[in-house]
Amino acid sequence: MVAGLALSRRQVVAGAAAVLWGGAARAASRGAATDRIVALDWALAETLVALGVAPLAVAEAPLYARRVVEPALPAGTRDIGLRSWPNLEALRALQPDLILAMAGYGIAPARLERIAPVRAFPLYSEARRPLDLARQAVRDLGGLTGRGAQAAELLDRLDAALAGPRLDDRPLLIVKFADDRLLDVFGAGSLFHDVLRPLGATNAWTGPTNAWGFASTGLEALAGHPEARLVIIEPAPPPRLADSPLWRALPQVRAGRVTLLPPVWVFGGVPSALRFARLLGAA
Numbered sequence: 001m002v003a004g005l006a007l008s009r010r011q012v013v014a015g016a017a018a019v020l021w022g023g024a025a026r027a028a029s030r031g032a033a034t035d036r037i038v039a040l041d042w043a044l045a046e047t048l049v050a051l052g053v054a055p056l057a058v059a060e061a062p063l064y065a066r067r068v069v070e071p072a073l074p075a076g077t078r079d080i081g082l083r084s085w086p087n088l089e090a091l092r093a094l095q096p097d098l099i100l101a102m103a104g105y106g107i108a109p110a111r112l113e114r115i116a117p118v119r120a121f122p123l124y125s126e127a128r129r130p131l132d133l134a135r136q137a138v139r140d141l142g143g144l145t146g147r148g149a150q151a152a153e154l155l156d157r158l159d160a161a162l163a164g165p166r167l168d169d170r171p172l173l174i175v176k177f178a179d180d181r182l183l184d185v186f187g188a189g190s191l192f193h194d195v196l197r198p199l200g201a202t203n204a205w206t207g208p209t210n211a212w213g214f215a216s217t218g219l220e221a222l223a224g225h226p227e228a229r230l231v232i233i234e235p236a237p238p239p240r241l242a243d244s245p246l247w248r249a250l251p252q253v254r255a256g257r258v259t260l261l262p263p264v265w266v267f268g269g270v271p272s273a274l275r276f277a278r279l280l281g282a283a
Contacts, residue, residue: 034097035145038116040083041102042068043123043269047138048100049073050154050271051147056096059083068265070275082106091115098144102267104211119144124189124212124267131194134269158270161277162198171204172196173228173252176266180238181218186266189213195273199280204228212267219246226251230258231280233266259283 038057039045045058049071057078058064064073078094081087084106091099096116101109103122112118121140123133135155142151174186174193186192187205190213196203204225209215219241222230230252241247252258261279265272 036095036097037100037145038080038086038091038094038096038098039100040080040086040106041100041121042083042265043102043134043267043272044100044121044137044141045073046071046265046271047134047141047154047269048145051138051142051145051150053141053145053147056094057091059086067263068268068272069263071271088115100141123269126211128189128211128213129194130189130191130213131270131273134191134273138270154270158274161274162195164199164277165281166200167196167280169200169202170257171202171225171228172231173204173222173225174231174233175222176233177235177237177241178216180241182216183219183222184214184216184266185221186214191266191268191273192276195277195280199277214266219250222250222252228252228257231283232258232260234260234263236260 035053036056037048037053039048039055040059042058042064045055045064046068048055054074055077057080058073059080060083061073061077061079080091080094086107088111091112092115099112099116099118101107101112101118101120102124103120104125109118109120119140121133121137123130123137125133127133135158138151138154142148174190175183176186177183185205185207187203187207187209189209189211193203193213204227205215207215207221230250236242237247247253261276261283264276264279
């Protein structure tokens with residue numbers, strides 16, 4: 001995803017319709033579960049792996065290991081190019097049974113349909129409820145792959161994690177640095193926001209966010225929430241910033257209320273929600 005990316009009304013409508021496009025329906029109508037699946041989106045790739053399905057290929061597979069981390073892709077998972085624009089020639093050569101994509105992002109599903117049936121999931125959209133839609137994606141993928149029992153077990157694990165120990169009542173600012181001055185802060189419509197609520201935590205960011213659930217802003221926005229705990233998704237602030245008077249003057253930094261979490265995929269599905277809840281609870 002690209003910082004500041006927002007879905008147009010046309011993309012949202014098209015993405016919602018794509019969930020039930022004829023290609024995926026044809027795959028399901030054959031009556032047999034399929035495992036020859038290419039995932040162009042990491043939220044869907046991590047969900048497949050969590051269900052015990054080894055994807056045939058994943059877009060930007062090497063980067064997945066650093067950004068998503070877990071569940072790890074099986075050894076030998078092919079890289080199929082960019083998430084936004086996969087290598088169509090290589091994709092065609094793989095002869096997949098099904099291609100998974102994020103609705104409203106990247107290459108038009110109509111182009112992919114020439115290669116294989118497509119299922120596009122609108123996890124991040126104007127509906128602004130990614131965790132609910134990620135749950136539904138687990139159920140749908142469980143059905144498509146014949147792993148309904150594994151899907152139910154994964155959702156049970158999520159329910160147990162979200163019913164675990166409550167966090168303290170201090171509001172949280174969840175951010176990820178884009179560079180030494182610009183950061184993305186996650187609010188309503190983000191996966192992190194949806195995870196905080198059942199854990200009894202409050203998201204300090206109440207400002208506007210895009211369809212992906214974040215706003216791009218400067219450090220001055222953090223100063224407007226002096227009571228909050230600052231939670232940074234790795235990478236850490238660049239050294240030039242961390243050594244600067246501007247950073248040291250932030251109320252969260254002065255009070256020692258800064259937490260650095262290992263990488264979590266910010267546009268993830270249920271596995272990323274589980275990882276975020278676990279890391280935040282242990283921080």
